[in-house]
Amino acid sequence: EIVLTQSPGTLSLSPGERATLSCRASQSVSSTYLAWYQQKPGQAPRLLIYGTSSRATGIPDRFSGSGSGTDFTLTISRLQPEDFAVYYCQQYGSSLFTFGPGTKVDIK
Amino acid sequence: QVQLQQWGAGLSKPSETLSLTCAVYGGSFSGYYWNWIRQPPGKGLEWIGEINHGGTTNYNPSLKSRVTISVDTSKKQFYLRVGPVTAADTAVYYCARVAITGTYVNAFDIWGQGTMVTVSS
Numbered sequence: 001e002i003v004l005t006q007s008p009g010t011l012s013l014s015p016g017e018r019a020t021l022s023c024r025a026s027q028s029v030s031s032t033y034l035a036w037y038q039q040k041p042g043q044a045p046r047l048l049i050y051g052t053s054s055r056a057t058g059i060p061d062r063f064s065g066s067g068s069g070t071d072f073t074l075t076i077s078r079l080q081p082e083d084f085a086v087y088y089c090q091q092y093g094s095s096l097f098t099f100g101p102g103t104k105v106d107i108k
Numbered sequence: 109q110v111q112l113q114q115w116g117a118g119l120s121k122p123s124e125t126l127s128l129t130c131a132v133y134g135g136s137f138s139g140y141y142w143n144w145i146r147q148p149p150g151k152g153l154e155w156i157g158e159i160n161h162g163g164t165t166n167y168n169p170s171l172k173s174r175v176t177i178s179v180d181t182s183k184k185q186f187y188l189r190v191g192p193v194t195a196a197d198t199a200v201y202y203c204a205r206v207a208i209t210g211t212y213v214n215a216f217d218i219w220g221q222g223t224m225v226t227v228s229s
Contacts, residue, residue: 001169035215037153044202044219045153050212088153092214095166097143097155 002027002093004100012108019076021103023089028069033092036065036074039102040085048087049074079105110135112220114203116188120227125191130203130220132184137161141206142186143216144177146199154199158206159186193227200224 003026013019023034031052037045047056049065052072062077076083084107089100116128130142144156157167159177167175176189190197203220207213 033214037216044204044222045216046219047212047215047217050215050217054211056212056215056217090153090215096168097214099153099155101152 001096002029002091002098004089004091004098006087006089006100006103008103009101010104010106012106013079014108015079015081017079019074019079019083019105021074021076021087021105023067023072023074023100025070025072025091029072029091029093031068034065034067034072035090037088037090038083038085039088045088076105110205110218112203112205112218114201114220114223116201116223116225118224118226120193120197120225121229122194122227123192125189126193126197126225126227128188128201128203128223128225130186130188132186132205137181137184139208139210141166141208142179143204143206144188145202145204145216146197147202147222148196148199156188156190156201160208195227198225198227 005024007022034052036049039045053065064075066073086102086104088102111133114130120126138161141158141160143158157177159165159179161181179186200222202222204216205218
């Protein structure tokens with residue numbers, strides 16, 4: 001099973017700042033099968049990024065994804081008030097999906 | 109617009125079996141895998157398993173012995189049964205869609221609203 005580790009656990013930033021979230025895998029992940037989600041309290045997660053770097057429908061271009069192999073990054077270029085939430089990375093491999101533990105982005 | 113609507117009992121007793129249903133509205137049932145994911149209070153997401161319209165299933169090995177996912181294509185519904193349950197199964201349970209081909213392959217693009225299930229005597 002591929003284990004995903006996310007860092008930092010919490011990121012405290014101000015609106016307008018840049019957020020850089022890391023997702024590291026215990027073994028190599030196909031870039032096709034790496035996704036990122038945003039979750040706000042009381043809501044289901046929302047798909048932001050799929051295939052490492054492609055934005056899902058309706059996702060603003062301030063969200064971008066990159067990476068390969070075992071290291072992946074979600075970047076939010078200029079934080080908006082609605083971006084403060086928890087972010088999860090997810091991978092698929094060997095007929096098994098796993099999620100990272102999440103990074104909480106909160107207001108500084 | 110595809111929507112997933114889920115329902116089921118919100119309270120289960122230890123050693124019983126919890127059952128949830130997820131209905132698919134507004135889209136095709138074939139060409140996708142239909143998934144269950146759970147989230148204990150204050151914790152992260154755990155994938156439970158999936159099924160396609162033909163009934164092929166994949167399960168998380170950590171839960172496989174206690175989980176059954178089934179499908180009724182005529183109703184465009186799929187189901188989750190977990191048992192016997194313990195307090196550790198207390199969580200919000202989500203249903204979600206994954207594409208087999210096309211754009212969102214192996215990413216969960218559509219989610220149900222979530223059902224909180226509490227296991228308590």
